[in-house]
Every structure is written in structure tokens, then in C-alpha cells.
Amino acid sequence: MARVRMADVALAAGVSTATVSMVLSDDPGTRTRISSETQARVREAAERIGYAPNSVARSLRTQRSRTVGLISDTIVTTPFAGRMLAGVNDLAREHGYLVVLVDTDDDVERERQAISALVGQQVEAMIYARMWHRTVAAPAGLPGSTVFLDCRPVGDSRPATVPDEQAGGAAATQELIAAGHRRIAYVDALQDADLVASGLRHQGYLSALARAGIAADPLLHVRGSSDASGGRAATEELLALPVERRPTAIFCFNDRMAMGAYSAARRAGLDIPTDLSVVGYDDQQLVAAELDPPLTTVALPHYEMGRWAMEVALGLREAEPGVAFLMPCPIIRRDSVGPPSEPAFT
Amino acid sequence: MARVRMADVALAAGVSTATVSMVLSDDPGTRTRISSETQARVREAAERIGYAPNSVARSLRTQRSRTVGLISDTIVTTPFAGRMLAGVNDLAREHGYLVVLVDTDDDVERERQAISALVGQQVEAMIYARMWHRTVAAPAGLPGSTVFLDCRPVGDSRPATVPDEQAGGAAATQELIAAGHRRIAYVDALQDADLVASGLRHQGYLSALARAGIAADPLLHVRGSSDASGGRAATEELLALPVERRPTAIFCFNDRMAMGAYSAARRAGLDIPTDLSVVGYDDQQLVAAELDPPLTTVALPHYEMGRWAMEVALGLREAEPGVAFLMPCPIIRRDSVGPPSEPAFT
């Protein structure tokens, strides 16, 4: 079961390995032309004895591995990972690259090991991905050709891309304003310096309100843990407000909190969207679309960010140095937004 | 920015590259012993000039790449992928292996390319994963060391692992029987030859019923599309039954269908678990636990299957040839199961 080498093909075709190499890597750059007769003989022989090139040897010789390394903190807990990976992977495949994946589980020592393992593998580029939008201190040892995905490296001018959370927050809020709402709550996550998304979405919310000439009511900015139970508790707090201060619409930090808002509304006997409109964030797979009614939400552009990172990594696209590329977050309209039940007057 | 090679270390330490190689790969198998003085000098030099081994060259020489290939159909659409990948990846890391990931998007031509690319990369083993439990015709070109993950190759004796769906279906049903239910429905997916899980879970359901001496009522086996809307429609069908034939508990093919069952129950004014008990399947991340009330379900052992496949691939575990290893599906108890509202009499 010994693998068939180029030398075997050369032997079978009665030529030298140089000829075989030139024939099989048939780019026009091959200096000299091989007679088409010889070419045919070589190809036939290669086919017949089942030759498959050894890319390890090729990589060593050419110093090009056609491989990129992807370092991520956790592929495990987030369903977004898939979309990001898919973006990276699709682009890699389209250009004949292979992706070597390492998950560090957010452990600094593992990260160090992963980086040196990938550098040792001669990866041509590296993508450093976080599964939640964060600012990070770029770890040592990352090559110059590193691209940061879903994180901003501090004091580092290498390319990076993150979602445009602020525009997304504004779009979500605008969606509610456009439906006629004036009392719009923001159900935020708990304060966390690492969770940059929370603050940015809030800024988007405030700016959309300001643009529409609506004064922000601090009572309508509530917080909870960023899961269904937190969203439910925060929403219950809002619904306990005296009726004239109560929101007619809420924008939730994420889809899981929106699930909680659905529960709270249901328990209060409120129908969505008749009595309360809800907008989420993330467009979580198998969740947002499956809620009853399906949730209007803002999508996190993971697939697009993955592609972008890979394009930059492969040098197919220039990135402005020093600033993270803000990827737009499109709003996904479903059925959880309607006009306010009592028309809003100024 | 030229990479530092072993020759540079040798020069810096005043020894030959052979010595450097022996020192740095410090396994006891190194035939001759190098004086500890020289060892120290080599290590110091390597450290000082920042030597990192070139694993491409090493792989070429040793014919061992310490790399395994993972071929999957779709990492994109399923949130399970992460758990499977995590299992594969954790084990790889623990043993110093790297994972090269290729997603074929279920395209035969891409699959062919992926296989030959991985073989060319000299991967030491290959894992062929499907994201949904299926039977597959093993594609040509896969090396003997391939392990099948979440799929059964037909007429192939290479190792494979799939979830023990039948035992899982029985466990879910048993959970409801133990709570006192006798009229237990199975909300199944639509018939689909490829979806082996559906039939197996149904068999488990039937056997648990039989074991408890409960006659299966064909009216209680309904089907719908395998998402929330299908689950909802199927559940509505069940709730439209005359009260004495109506189920007091339902076992859903998956968690998304269970979400639909929740909607249907809610709209019918039924409380879960007081008026209706529900058990799901999959333990879908960020879904099952976030429902209100949190859903009791059967977990798909993706992480464990990923580890198992990698253990077998690395030769750390023997697999019985010709039969797929059935990985147990543990039941995850949450709050959607309670006693039937009217005590069940025989």
C-alpha cells in the first residue's frame, strides 16, 4: 500500500521527474514547453498508476502550504461558530486552501501552543477569532499576516472585523419607531466591560431615538442576565410600570432575552405583536424563526465576517489598517412587530 | 524575517544539526546520550534565537503529519456541529494532533476534492462526519483509517458511531410512564428514508410502552415537519381529540417540535407541565434550557461521539468492526414533566 510517488510516474512514462512535475503543474509559467505527446504519456501514466501529489513535500519545497490557521476561543458553546467557520471555509475552498482549526477554550497556555503549532505548520495566514465581539490584547507570536475576526486587538494595526453593533441597535430601534412606537424599552444585558456589544447597541438605540425626536426615558433601560430568564425578569419589571409609563415595544439585547420577554408577555396576558412589539438581536439559528410569533431581529453577520477575514488573509482584499471593519447587521423582519395598541401621541 | 532553522541553532551552539535534533526531541529513544552540558547549550541557543521547528519538514521526513482530517457535510446549519467538533478537537489537542477541517456542503464533487486534498496532506487518519444521523455509501478514496461519525457506512467494516436513538426514545417514554402517564403521544417527523432517527426513536417509544403493559394507540402517533410549526400543528391535532382519547403527555421528535407543542398548549389554555407533559429530543443548545418551562429532553451525545471517533482514529481505542458503536443518549431532566392531571387508571 505504498504511496505512489512522482518518481513512479516518471518511470512509468519513461521520463524524468522534472518532466512529470512540469506536466502536472500545468500553469503557463512552466518555462519550457513539453511536447503534447509526452504530456499525454505522462498524464496517462499518472492516471493509470493512481498518482496523488504529496503536498507536504510540495509545501516544503515551495514554502507555500496553501493552508490557513484558525484559532478560536470556543467553538463549543455558540451556534454562531458554524456560520463564521462556514464563511472562512467557503472562501478557503474556493481558492484551494485548507483550514486548520484549533480551539483554545480560552486558555492562555493552549493558545500559546496553538499559535506555535500553526506557525510550525507553515500556515500562510492566521485568523484569530473570538466567538463574542470583544476587545483583546493580541497574543504574542501571531504572524504579521493575522486577521482578527469578531474582536478588536488593542494597539495593533492588523486587520480586524466586527459587527456594526451601533448601526444594528439603531436599525432595531428605528424599526419600532417606524411602526409608530414612541415608548420603546431597551432590555440590556448586565454590565460587563468585555461585552462591548451591549454598550454599542445601547448607543444605537439612543441615537435612533434622538433622530426621531423622542426623549429617552431612563426607566425604559433595564438589565438582566443575557438569557431567557434575565429577559423575562427585566420585561416583568417593565410591565409592572404604571400603564402610562409602560413601553409598547421592546428591543432586547439578544434573541434569548427576547424569548424571556415572550414568556413575560404571555404571563401578563399580552399578545405579541398586538399588545407588545419585540425586536431581538443575533438571529439565532433555530430560535428566532421558531418562536411564536417568529421574531423580528437583527442578524449578526458571522458568515460575512468569516469570508471577509479570509479574503483579507489571502490578500484578495485590502483592509484599512488600524481600524476594525464594521460589518453591517441586517434587520430580519418577521412577525413580532406591529403598531402600538393605543396610537402614540406626542 | 527569515525563519530560524535548526541549522541556525546548530551554528549558535557550535554543534551539528543532528545533535540539535536529538536534544530537542528529547525522547529516551534517542540512541546516544548527549552530555547535559551540550544539551543545555543547545537549549539555550534555541531559546535565544527563537527557534521553532518546521513541522512540514519533519512530516516529510518522518512520514507522520500529526494531523487528522475531518470531512463534514455541513457545519453551517446545525448547532450540534460545535459539540462534535469540540469532542474531536479536544482529543486531538490532548495528543498533540491538529485537525484539518473541510466542509463539503454535501456536494459529491467537493467531497472528492476534499478527500484527495486531505490524503495529499498526509493526514494520519480521517473522520467522516455527517451532521444528522444517516446511513451513507462510503465515498471512494477514504483511507483505511477512516472513522465514521454520526453515520453508518453501508457494507463497510470501518469503525462508526451513532447515537443510540432507540434507547433514547425508550428513555424519554419511560420518563413519562414513570411520572404516571398512560396516554403518551409521539409527535414524529415526516417520513423520510434518510432520517433513521425518526424510526428508531419510534421503536424505542413502542418498546417502552410495551414493557409497561400499555397498548400503543395509533391515534397518538402523529407527524409534522420537524420544526416548531410542524410540532404545533401535530400537537393541535392531538388536542382536538375527544377528551378521553387525548394524551396527557407527548414525546416530541426534537426540541424544535417541542417548542411548537408549547405554542399549541399555550393557545389551548393548557399549562405545562400541569395539564400536559412534554419531552423533547436533542437538548438543543440555547433552546431546551431557555424554554418556559425548561424542557426535559434527551441529549444527543455529540461531544462524546466526537471524542470516540478521534480515539479510534488515533488508535487509542479498539472498535468492534462492522457494527456501529451506539452512544448512549442521556435524559436531561428539567421542568416540563409532571404527573397527569387526572390520575391514570387502568
Next chain:
DNA sequence: AACAGCAAGTTAATCGATTAAACACGTCGG
């Protein structure tokens, strides 16, 4: 004195492909 035995290294072949440079053999213009 002769030599076995060992410790501590070194030399050089090797893995499988790529590629610059050399070579062999026409052919053609002057």
C-alpha cells in the same frame, strides 16, 4: 601493548516535490 567497549558527537542519506541550469539535437543564416 593491544584491544574491547563506551560515551559523545558528526556525516551523510533521506523524505518527495520544484526549478534553475545544463544538455542534446536539430535547423538555419551567413
Next chain:
DNA sequence: CCGACGTGTTTAATCGATTAACTTGCTGTT
């Protein structure tokens, strides 16, 4: 008839590490 040139192919160096086989210089034994 000679050299210049073109065409088609081969030779051999190279990528960076590993490792079998060999060298060198001692020590200890008979």
C-alpha cells in the same frame, strides 16, 4: 561549415528535519 538559436528534456540542488552509520577519544582489562 560554423556558430547562433530553438526545442524538448534531464541533471542536480534545494526546502528543513531525522536518523543509521560512522568517527573520535577515552577508560579499563588482560
